[in-house]
Amino acid sequence: MNDPDERRAEIISATRELFREKGLRATTYGDVATRLGITRGLIYHYFPTRDDLIDAALAEFTAEIVDSVARWDAQRERGHVRDALRSAVGLIRRLVHTNDPFAEDLNNPDNARVYALFLDRVVEAVTQELEARTVRAYADAYGLPISHTHETFLVLIYGLIALLRARPEVSDDVLFDIAWSTLHLEEPGEEPPSQLPSDGRAAAAEER
Incomplete structure (x- = not known):
């Protein structure tokens, strides 16, 4: 293989496989070299430091989430x-409580620094994706009910992730109400559940 981009991608792929199998802290350049049948020097050529290699793996993981x-x-x-x-609430729950061993390993306290960097990267990337697509479409249809859009989504996404990590049993209804009220959303001809009195919510549920 002579193409530098292909070789780089191959190294990242092998690294992610090993992270899933052995964990982030236990995986070495030697492990990656052995997996690919190449020298450690070649890996250092593409990724001079371990942080560079980890960062590349996290970048791919982030891209998949986006x-x-x-x-x-x-x-x-x-x-x-x-x-x-x-459906967005369900997606966030699945992303937080994934069965991916690599993602689970990031939650290990020993990997706290890497997890914090990864979380910042993911939340920023997801916020940008939502602004470019979903927020723009909503604004075109209904207007934009919030100011400081970018910052609001950052706070909301960080908050939902933290809540799901601290209280995995929290219901989707609670997450939905938090997001709806934070974003001041509206749907023509229909009141959001969080805005109905308790008896009205029960009646609406019976009608459905």
């Missing part, structure tokens, strides 16, 4: 704001 957000946006039904938000 792709999942883009797919959610493409599949959501336009004009059904409540349904879209509920």
Whole structure:
């Protein structure tokens, strides 16, 4: 293999496989070299430091998460704001409580520094993706009910992730209400559940 981009991608792929198998802290340049049948020197050529290699692996992981957000946006039904938000809540829950061993290993206290960097990268990238697609579409249809859009989404996404990590049992209804009220969303002809009195919410549930 002579193409530098292909070789770089191959090294990152092998690194991610080893992170899943052995964990982030236990994986060495030697492990990656052995997996690929290359020298450690070649890996150092592409990734001079361990942090460079970890950063490249996290960048790919982040890109996959952003792709999942883009797919959610493409599949959501336009004009059904409540349904879209509920599916977004489900997506966030799946991303936080994933079965990916690499993601689980990032939650290890020994990897706290790497996890913090990864979280910052993911939240920023997802926020930018939402602003470019979902927020723009909503603003075109209904206007934009919030100011400081970027900062609001950062706070909301960080908060939902923290809540799901601290209280995995929290219901989707609670997450939905938090997001709806934070973003001041509206759906023509329908009041959000959090704005109905308790008896009204029960009646609405019975009607459905």
